[in-house]
Structure formats: C-alpha cells, structure tokens
Amino acid sequence: MPFLTIFRQNFADALKNSVPTNLPNYSREDRWVNQLGTRSSREIETRVEMKSALNLDEPDDDNLKDLENAIRVHKSLQQLTPLQARDPRVWTRLAHSDCWKYMRARWPVERWEKDGADKAARNVVERYFVARSDSRALLRNGIARLWWTAQLTYDSTRDNPYELTGVLLSTLDITQQILERNMGRGPEILTGFLEFLLQNRSELLIGGDKNRERIRSLAKALNMYGGVCLLDCLSQTDIIRVLSAELGRILAKETKTPQTNKKPSKVLA
C-alpha cells in the first residue's frame, strides 16, 4: 500500500491564500491542483502507510454516504496519531487530490456561489482546508471530519465498532450539537450521549424538526449540567441517567403544551 502524501506547508498556505483567484477551479472536474508546480515542490511523502486506497463513495439524493466514507477513511488511515491527524497539510491535500471527486460531489462550490464569490471562497476555505488551529475547523474540512468522527466514536467492544459513528453522522445537526461543544471531546460524554440517542431512536433519531429540537434541548441541558458537575468524571451510565431524566422533562412539557401546526383561529373581540 502507498504512503500518505501531504502538501508542503508553503504550498498549502499559498493555495489557501489563492482561493479567491482560484475559485473557478473549484468547479472543475479534473484534479487541477496536480498541475500547479512540480510534484516535489507541491508535496512530500510521509512514512504513514495507507491501508487501502481512498476511493470514497459519492453521495446521491437519498444518502450522503458519510458513514460509509468515514469508515473507509478511518480504516485506511488507522495509523495516524492525533498529532498527525490534526495537521492541515494532510487534509488539504486529500481534499484537493485523492478525494477530489468526492469533494466535488459532497461540497460543490456551486452551492455557495449563488450567494456571491466572497461567501463561496469562505466556504471553500472551510471545507477544503483547515482554516484555523482549533478543533471546529478540523471538523469542518470535508475529509478530516470523516476521520475524526470515526476516531472519536470508534468502540472496539461493540459488535459493530462504528455503530456510534453512524449515530453521530445521521444528521449534521447532531455533530454540531455535541462535537462542536467542548464537552463533546470527553470520550464518555460523547459515547454516552450517542448511546442514549441510539436507545431512544424513535423519540430522537427518526422524525423531523421535533426530534431535532429534542436533541438540541438535551445537548443544551447536559452542557448546563456540566456547569456544576464534572461530566468527564461520570460514567456512560451516569450520562445516560442524566439525559433520561431530561428527556422525561422534555416529553412531559410537550404533553402539557401540545404543539399544533394549525394556525390559531381568530378571536373576535
């Protein structure tokens, strides 16, 4: 199997700074970045072995294929250490080269261009590069987010070690609610939260806006609970117990104030 190749720092920096002028290139189907400079001025080969080629599935109308692709990226790059996996040079090159076809299908620039070139450029930087040194930027890059979500939720004790990865990636909103809050980096907190969603699939995972609101309320409540309690010291069972109590409160509140889609009838004075 090949070794992982990364961009040189100078090249990655120059590419990022050139996004506004390069914007039309992000609509191209070919891997145009490979035509910039010589190969050795552009990239270097690391000693990290890739276990398999990164042939990612392209999303279709019904399935974004995030889970399948997260597993594929994680299995291929299972040797990466956290220190290596936070390196923007890795993900910037994969997004522009090995995984270009996938990136074009999953994060097409055309989606943002209708809101103007500035916004399109900002989104390209966010999805094709690692814009800043914090964790949120890492979770926005189109390829890094796949590896990291799998890494943070991988559980070798389960029959399907990627079961919780599937929960986390079932909607973008769950990722934002839990992973983009600091508490989501605590392993027991994250797995406890996802296990709770799995155990309450019908109330939380299947359905539309109502369940999304419930998940938001649960994440917010857990975060507030962490204001007085050290969540990191709780077991997965403790986290599930806290969330169960909160879900009970949410459901009871909904019963008391039933929501209706009907418009209120006019009251005549």
Next chain:
Amino acid sequence: MRLSSRSYPYPVVGNRDDVPGAAFQAALEMSTDRQAVYLDAQIKCSSKTINDLVKKGDACFVLHVECSNTLYRRAFEFTEEDYRLQIPSDNLNDAVEVNVFTRTNKNLSGYRVDKAHSDYGNVSFTLEKGDILAVGESHVFYVEAPFDALSPISSIMQITQTHKDGDQPMQVQYGGQKILIELSKKDFDDYKRLKTTDGVSTALTMSIVLPVLVDAIYILQKAEEDDDLRWVRSLKRRIDSVEMKLEDDPLEVAQRILELPLKRTFASARKLAEADS
C-alpha cells in the same frame, strides 16, 4: 474547559468568596521527554471539610486536561497531594488547558463547608456524584511538538550557504537547536534549484542528509550533545519510532529513519530514465 468565575448553587472552595476562610491551590509544572508530557501537581487545600472528604474516599482531586488542537479531553482522578500525570506526547500540541478540582465520589446529603461565607448561614445542601467541591486556578501550557510528526528528517536540519568563497566541502555544525549544514555558494545555489525538481530530491537526501544523519547518530552514541538541543531530542524520538536503539549501527539506523533512501533513489532514477526514453 474554560472555567469562568460562576455562581454555584452551594459554596465551592476557591470560587469567588464562597468560602473566604479556606483556599484550594494546585502548583502545576509541565515537562516533556521523548515519549510523554508530564504534569506534576502539588495540591494545597486548607479546607478541613474537603480534606476530610478526600481522606474518607467520598471526594477526590481531579486533573482536567484539554487540548483543542488535538481534540483531547480527559479527567484524571487522584487522592494524593503530590501527583504525576503522564500523557503520550502524540496526544497534545500547542495550547493545553489544565484545571484542578475536587469533586464528590458519591451523592452527599447535608453538605456544609467549614468557613463558608456567612450568607450561607446554617443551610446544608444535597450534592450529586461528580459535583464540584473546590476549584483551582486555570493553567495553560504550550506543548511544542518535538519534531514535525509527518515530515521526513529534514525538519531537524537546516541547509545554508557558507560565507567562504570558492569550492568548499560540506561542513556541519551540531551545536545549535537544528543541525546546520553549510554548502559552498555554488552548491547551495544548485541545491535550491534542484531540490524541487521531480526525481532529484531523493538523490539529494542520499548525498547530503544521509551522511550528516549517520554522523549525528555517532555523536549521540558518544553522548557529546545533551537533550537541551532540539535536534537531539527529535532524533532520539525518531530512532524510537523506527523501533531501533541508539547503540545500533548508525548507518542502518539512519537508513531506517530516512525510509531506505537508496531504494527510493533507484525508484526515482528509474522514473527519470523511463521519462527520457
């Protein structure tokens, strides 16, 4: 976890003036070596209530470590006043935020803190497992990755030009944080021009980096440089990472670190030859 000063529903030692008659402090020191980052904590708590709870096993001290850069967040529990924590060095990078707490190990009823603010009067509280009892001051440490975790060995070497005129042999200085390789002016110009040329960079590695690396390993074997120098620390780590020992044959160690440069040079040369034909 950024700890802002906050109002807890019960008195917390170290938080604002909740317990003016007691203090909770943690002296923290960070150090690193080839394998790990070490955090040494020395706890000083003058609250009798807290100390008694810890002695009884109803509470414990917690070292909370968070690194946004590597998405690392863990809590480590202990009861000793002096505690050393060891974290593998490839888990941390750049800013690492460390907080020290005392927390309950179980639900507590009738909780009252000795020397709490008079506003609390005789009120007692019911606490749940995990609730914070004392907070220390936040600390931020900066962990510098000892070498570029993905780049080849070049990150510990710097190639420059000598101030001497004319043809000069390559010279090397090992006394700085990086190994300094000096080339004659003409060689340096050629190096700058050729290092980004496809198929040539590996050959340059063979002719410049390999002999210097072998020499550097000899120097480490003779213990002529100490760990204060960054290249020394980095090189020792690299030797570990290829599962070899410092006392092994320097030529073999160097070739392992550089991932068999001769093989890669032949591969590049083959490509060049095929492109020409």
